[in-house]
Amino acid sequence: MPKLVVLSQGLAGLSYELKTDKITVGRVEDNSFQVSDPSVSSHHCEILLKGTEVIVRDLNSTNGTFINGKEVKGEASIPAGQVLRLGQIEIRVEGIEGSPAKRAVDRTQIIGKGVKIDDLGTTQPTSFAKDSPFAKKSNSGTKLFIVGAIVLGLVIIGFIIMAIMQSGSITQGP
Numbered sequence: 001m002p003k004l005v006v007l008s009q010g011l012a013g014l015s016y017e018l019k020t021d022k023i024t025v026g027r028v029e030d031n032s033f034q035v036s037d038p039s040v041s042s043h044h045c046e047i048l049l050k051g052t053e054v055i056v057r058d059l060n061s062t063n064g065t066f067i068n069g070k071e072v073k074g075e076a077s078i079p080a081g082q083v084l085r086l087g088q089i090e091i092r093v094e095g096i097e098g099s100p101a102k103r104a105v106d107r108t109q110i111i112g113k114g115v116k117i118d119d120l121g122t123t124q125p126t127s128f129a130k131d132s133p134f135a136k137k138s139n140s141g142t143k144l145f146i147v148g149a150i151v152l153g154l155v156i157i158g159f160i161i162m163a164i165m166q167s168g169s170i171t172q173g174p
Helices: 140-172
Strands: 003-006 015-017 022-026 045-050 053-058 065-067 075-077 083-086 089-094
Touching: 053 065
Parallel strands: none
Antiparallel strands: 003 015, 003 089, 022 045, 045 053, 053 075, 065 083, 083 089
């Protein structure tokens, strides 16, 4: 199904599928396809579908309607793959029968007899536990931290006991 795709910067990607036989294009909201640009007239043109042919009819626009740089006087057929310009806005009409279609390149390869195990190579399966970023981490760092904290705690408790004993001997005096 044919559709209009805006190419001009700022509105690029804006599109409208041509589902009916007559589509109005212009700057104001009451058009079938609104193109909000000051160079586009309020009711700029009509797009007509006649079988597989797409025709543009200029509606006495201020800045003109052009097909590949040639001004449309009255109405004109839009050939496959051509660009329509309304004022300063360029629009491509896609999906016209006979137009060069943009198709994704199919890179699927069919192997007649399937794949033999020898064709796959000799890679060894990897161990999930060893090679994964989610493998269980070693606890040696945690154990070392706990032992260090216990030793430091015992040293601090020892200093506190010594301080208490010394203060007790000072206060008892002769």
